[in-house]
Amino acid sequence: MRHILLLPALLVFGMTASPVRAADIAVILSAEVDAYEKTLRGFAETVDHRIVAEYDMAGDFDRGQRILAEIRSEVKPDLILAVGIWALQVIVREPLDVPVVFAMVLNPPTIIGSEPRNITGASMNVPVDKSIQILEELGPEVRRIGVIYNPTTTGYLVKTAGEAAQERGLELVAREAASPKQAVQAVNALQTEGIDALWILPDETVLDPTVLEYALLSSYRYKVPLLGLSERQAEMGALLSVSFGSSQDIGRQAGELANAILEGGVTGPIPYTTARTLRVVVNLKAAEKLGVEIPESILAMADTVIR
Amino acid sequence: MPVRFVFLSLSVAVALLAASGCPQDSAAGDVADVVTDLYSGDGITLAPTPPPFPSHAPHFTASSLGGLNELNQAVTANAGLFPFSSVVAGFTFNVELGVPVRTTESLGPLIAERASTLGEGNLYLGVSYSRIDYQRFEGDSLNDLSLIFSHEDVNQDGVLGPAGTPLAFELDQVRVDLDLEIEQDLLALYATYGVTERWDVGAIVPIIHSSARAEAHGTVVRNSPNSAEIHNFNPELGGDPADSTIDRDATGLGDVILRTKYNFLRDERPWPDLAAVGLVKLPTGDEDDLLGTGETDVLGMLVASRAFGAVMPHLNLGYEISTDSEQSNLLYIVGGDWALSPRLTLAGDIFGRWEPSGDDIGDHLVDLAFGAKWNAYGDLVLSGNILVPLNPDEGLRTDFIWTLGAEMPF
Numbered sequence: 113m114r115h116i117l118l119l120p121a122l123l124v125f126g127m128t129a130s131p132v133r134a135a136d137i138a139v140i141l142s143a144e145v146d147a148y149e150k151t152l153r154g155f156a157e158t159v160d161h162r163i164v165a166e167y168d169m170a171g172d173f174d175r176g177q178r179i180l181a182e183i184r185s186e187v188k189p190d191l192i193l194a195v196g197i198w199a200l201q202v203i204v205r206e207p208l209d210v211p212v213v214f215a216m217v218l219n220p221p222t223i224i225g226s227e228p229r230n231i232t233g234a235s236m237n238v239p240v241d242k243s244i245q246i247l248e249e250l251g252p253e254v255r256r257i258g259v260i261y262n263p264t265t266t267g268y269l270v271k272t273a274g275e276a277a278q279e280r281g282l283e284l285v286a287r288e289a290a291s292p293k294q295a296v297q298a299v300n301a302l303q304t305e306g307i308d309a310l311w312i313l314p315d316e317t318v319l320d321p322t323v324l325e326y327a328l329l330s331s332y333r334y335k336v337p338l339l340g341l342s343e344r345q346a347e348m349g350a351l352l353s354v355s356f357g358s359s360q361d362i363g364r365q366a367g368e369l370a371n372a373i374l375e376g377g378v379t380g381p382i383p384y385t386t387a388r389t390l391r392v393v394v395n396l397k398a399a400e401k402l403g404v405e406i407p408e409s410i411l412a413m414a415d416t417v418i419r
Numbered sequence: 420m421p422v423r424f425v426f427l428s429l430s431v432a433v434a435l436l437a438a439s440g441c442p443q444d445s446a447a448g449d450v451a452d453v454v455t456d457l458y459s460g461d462g463i464t465l466a467p468t469p470p471p472f473p474s475h476a477p478h479f480t481a482s483s484l485g486g487l488n489e490l491n492q493a494v495t496a497n498a499g500l501f502p503f504s505s506v507v508a509g510f511t512f513n514v515e516l517g518v519p520v521r522t523t524e525s526l527g528p529l530i531a532e533r534a535s536t537l538g539e540g541n542l543y544l545g546v547s548y549s550r551i552d553y554q555r556f557e558g559d560s561l562n563d564l565s566l567i568f569s570h571e572d573v574n575q576d577g578v579l580g581p582a583g584t585p586l587a588f589e590l591d592q593v594r595v596d597l598d599l600e601i602e603q604d605l606l607a608l609y610a611t612y613g614v615t616e617r618w619d620v621g622a623i624v625p626i627i628h629s630s631a632r633a634e635a636h637g638t639v640v641r642n643s644p645n646s647a648e649i650h651n652f653n654p655e656l657g658g659d660p661a662d663s664t665i666d667r668d669a670t671g672l673g674d675v676i677l678r679t680k681y682n683f684l685r686d687e688r689p690w691p692d693l694a695a696v697g698l699v700k701l702p703t704g705d706e707d708d709l710l711g712t713g714e715t716d717v718l719g720m721l722v723a724s725r726a727f728g729a730v731m732p733h734l735n736l737g738y739e740i741s742t743d744s745e746q747s748n749l750l751y752i753v754g755g756d757w758a759l760s761p762r763l764t765l766a767g768d769i770f771g772r773w774e775p776s777g778d779d780i781g782d783h784l785v786d787l788a789f790g791a792k793w794n795a796y797g798d799l800v801l802s803g804n805i806l807v808p809l810n811p812d813e814g815l816r817t818d819f820i821w822t823l824g825a826e827m828p829f
Contacts (some may be wrong), residue, residue: 170797
């Protein structure tokens with residue numbers, strides 16, 4: 113268990129920049145990974161309040177619960193920052209009377225539920241509208257976008273995406289899958305039914321290696337471009353991928369939410385945010401094989417182009 | 420108090436204690452010469468002979484001194500051999516699933532290398548302690564060695580004796596029963612840093628306490644008729660005593676090892692992960708005090724490993740050359756580790772070192788190492804292993820070597 117006061121410089125920054133009484137913030141890291149460290153760095157440089165304690169639960173839920181108990185009994189902060197999904201999972205198990213801000217959590221509704229709670233944060237999800245916009249920009253031939261999803265994980269996402277697609281005059285063709293086997297069957301069903309693009313959602317069922325490989329193979333077999341959610345997937349053969357671009361910026365987003373909560377002036381629940389800095393990868397090799405011409409507008413937003 | 424701070428403080432404290440707390444050299448002379456310095460170091464001098472024999476002090480030179488030198492060389496060579504503990508890799512972040520994942524299922528092997536690297540910017544520090552108590556040399560117990568010292572060839576005719584002549588006394592010999600104790604305490608501090616995702620560099624700084632005690636009892640082997648009158652131990656008359664004991668020890672820096680590893684093949688199924696390892700052992704340890712080999716060694720090694728769920732077999736093949744001599748060794752390690760749980764890994768290795776153009780003394784040493792690694796707290800990993808010789812009659816060997824270690828990321 114780590115209990116470290118952060119750098120004095122950050123403390124000074126936090127105290128001098130605060131227009132009101134500096135509040136105390138306790139941080140729980142899910143594990144020590146570079147992405148989370150950068151998130152915390154972004155949070156610390158943005159938040160106008162004091163980070164008084166930092167804990168690493170090292171992926172251990174029992175340890176996380178002990179940390180939370182210590183925070184409640186000894187640190188008694190004005191706000192808790194949960195970095196990563198595991199820290200948030202530990203926190204939501206307990207009723208808390210202090211606000212919680214999370215960061216770097218994927219699909220947060222699956223953790224915090226639909227009931228309004230004293231929890232908000234900066235997710236690492238890509239805004240669904242952005243993914244649909246990129247698919248739309250591929251050309252007018254893309255009208256039907258296929259997705260496979262597990263209702264318990266990404267059902268909320270599909271609902272939002274369906275509305276976003278409809279607003280753009282597109283159709284989201286969604287197939288449920290509760291297991292990788294069903295997901296493979298869903299890929300077949302979508303391709304047989306006819307789709308113009310396949311969009312991989314951040315869903316554990318779909319991200320099973322077998323499903324992913326099958327989806328990529330079918331992408332080439334049916335000449336249907338695939339939109340992935342990581343650079344790795346673009347390297348594997350997806351035409352495009354869109355993912356969050358900076359964990360540090362997600363930390364900044366969380367810091368802005370923490371400022372808003374601690375400085376008042378916010379009434380009602382604050383919705384969680386999606387990643388505002390994105391990373392787009394274009395695979396021109398895949399484009400050639402699929403016979404797809406990548407528009408300049410997409411190439412212009414690409415951070416990496418695989419040639 | 421952060422675990423890292425405690426770990427670092429304890430490691431440094433132990434190292435300083437080891438380096439400064441022990442006597443640097445308890446007696447005059449080198450630890451490596453504890454055998455050759457017996458009986459004043461110039462062979463055995465018996466008491467002067469009484470009349471009517473020509474008054475002389477018969478010198479017995481050690482016909483087996485060559486063997487003693489081999490013994491010393493074997494000890495120094497072994498002083499440079501110790502396991503380079505593997506580091507535990509922690510978490511990496513899976514962008515797609517949005518969760519950290521352990522980079523490997525297990526906490527890693529005991530003495531072998533695995534192909535995976537730490538990842539850019541990661542630093543691991545570790546400390547290990549090994550206790551080495553040598554027991555046998557070429558199959559003979561070090562507690563029960565016999566050395567034969569022959570008489571000088573007085574008339575330098577190239578023949579001892581022969582029997583039935585006035586020079587038959589040249590056939591007498593001195594047998595020395597030797598009880599030898601050679602022990603080493605080895606504290607190794609090591610660091611590994613991930614320069615890039617696939618490239619690690621590191622160093623091992625060993626601090627060694629070597630001690631050697633030789634206790635000899637000489638007996639005249641009487642092969643001539645007048646032997647009892649000519650050849651006798653008698654210090655009162657100016658000869659050597661029958662018993663001679665030397666006890667020495669020294670503490671200091673061992674041979675510093677620099678290493679690098681590049682993981683050039685990763686996640687390309689069905690191939691295993693592959694890495695190239697380069698290692699340079701610098702002659703920073705005092706050879707004369709059994710703290711180092713006195714030679715610069717360069718090792719190149721190919722490392723293959725692959726995880727099959729909780730089990731990760733690995734194979735290391737290396738070739739080691741010494742820049743200061745013509746010696747070269749082939750090294751091989753084959754073994755595996757098995758993650759019983761995310762916090763506990765069992766591991767075993769067979770470790771071989773073969774010197775193709777050796778001198779038939781300890782040319783092929785094979786050991787079995789087995790033990791466990793335990794992720795005790797946070798990122799702190801404790802390890803313990805025992806190394807047992809599989810061919811104990813080869814070279815200078817122990818019954819077993821035990822090692823305890825601790826390592827963690829910073």
